Amino acid sequence: MHFVICLYLSMWIFVILFAKDPDLKFNKILWPQTTIATYTGFIVFHLCAIAAVVVKSWQLHRSGVTHKSPPVERRSLSLEDMSKRMQEYQDEFFIVFNMLEIACQSHQAYAYFATITEPAKAISYLSIVIIYSFASPLILLVRNTRTKTTLINLADSIFSFALSCGHPLFAVLLDLVDCVFHNTSIFHDSHWSTRVALLVRLLTIADAFDYICKCAMHLGTFIALVRLVQALTTPAIGDVSLRISPTKHLLLRVNLWMNVAWACILTIVLVRSLALRHPCPSYxxxxxxxxxxxxxxxxxxxxxxxxxxxxxxxxxxxxxxxxxxxxxxxxxxxxxxxx
Incomplete structure (x- = not known):
């Protein structure tokens, strides 16, 4: 996933670098230098994450042969104590993280409907946001620490990647495949040109608030992927059972109902938008x-x-x-x- 995100961000850097000023203004790429600098920074982050995984794997391979590891019992106890301390504030972190992610993703879904002319892409994007809003608070209610940590890291990685990079990249590739393999003369099709131009306007940074949302989504994806890699590479320890305080139990319940309510609102808005749409003229x-x-x-x-x-x-x-x-x-x- 790190590598795919690097390719996606590099694609936009390449487009901005080789586009002419009228094309940048036409596609509303208003902050080209800021976009290049920001996306370059994210690419460096993801490359460092890839390098860290490779180096750690190489070191573990060598140390497993040449160095004596500490006793299993002592290591398990220390990891268990650390896990207990982290678990005390883990739920609060995930609640804030997921709420910020869903807020930015909801804004992006709204932009999909307000910008592009392809309903399938907009509906599929909002549907993913709705599913994430339903699923993310339910995972926090799992009390088995190992299961909950695995599910949270996996769900956040999949949904964050899909909404920040996967879905936009797939939308771009669909139009490119249609152009390269199916109909090479489609460049002269005004309908196709309109679709592509509006999609580019959607996926590029348009204003300050859009910049904040896109950066937050990419940063959230990076954090989720790093957490997932750490969970997969950290030695497994025994399950940690923690007593839930009444305050934390109330917090989890409030988070559940807020997210479910928001998902229901998005669903109602989507159904209403599809059912009550006024038809356009034939031209x-x-x-x-x-x-x-x-x-x-x-x-x-x-x-x-x-x-x-x-x-x-x-x-x-x-x-x-x-x-x-x-x-x-x-x-x-x-x-x-x-x-």
């Missing part, structure tokens, strides 16, 4: 579907005056008909009054 080829806006928000319109039996194309561009999210407008076979 609207692609539209975006904001979560809290039921009106037609056309992103790509193709107005053919002959096909529509009209002489003035402007009569089809009223905001109440096509909304305010117009990105690409194609007008054909219309008379030019002024030449």
């Amino acid at each position: 609207c080829i692609a539209d975006v579907r904001p979560l809290f806006d039921d009106t037609c928000q056309c992103a790509y319109a193709n107005i053919n005056c002959v096909a529509l039996n009209a002489t003035d194309p402007t009569e089809f561009l009223h905001p109440e008909d096509v909304g305010t999210h117009m990105f690409y407008l194609q007008i054909s076979r219309c008379d030019l009054r002024t030449g």
Whole structure:
């Protein structure tokens, strides 16, 4: 996963470095230098994590042969004591971590619906956020420490990776595969160009708040992967049974109901958005579907005056008909009054 994230971030650095200024402005890449510096820093973090795993494996391989390890009983007792001390505040850490992650992921899901014209990608992204909101607080209720730690690290790694890198990368690859292998002339397709341009706008950093959310998601993914690797490489010890205080029990219950309530709200918003959507006119080829806006928000319109039996194309561009999210407008076979 570290390596895949490095490839994903390197892809955006490569795009920004070789893009021209008009292309950067067109795709709303407003902070190119900041994006390059930030993504380079994350790449260094992930490469260091990969190097640490390789070095540790090599050292363990050598020390297992040449050095005498401490007694198993003494080592197990020390690890058990350390685990007990860490377990005292582990739940609080995971609650804060998961709430910040879900908040940033929810913002990104909202941006999906408000930006791109492909409902399947937006719905799948929000569905992953909903599943994560349901699952993350339930894992904290597991009292077997070894099982809970394994489940938390595994779930956080999978969901954080999927929402910060995996899903966006898959969305980009789908369009690239469609272009390279299926239809090489698709570059001249205005519909495909609109889809790709809006997807690029979504995945790049657009403003300060979006920058904070994307950085928080990438940082959360890095922390989750490091925790998972540590859990897998740390020697297994016996299960630690801790007594849950009434305060912590209440905290876990509140966290459970807050996350479940938020997941239910997201589900209701999603179902409502899909069920109450107003249809767009026939000349609207692609539209975006904001979560809290039921009106037609056309992103790509193709107005053919002959096909529509009209002489003035402007009569089809009223905001109440096509909304305010117009990105690409194609007008054909219309008379030019002024030449």
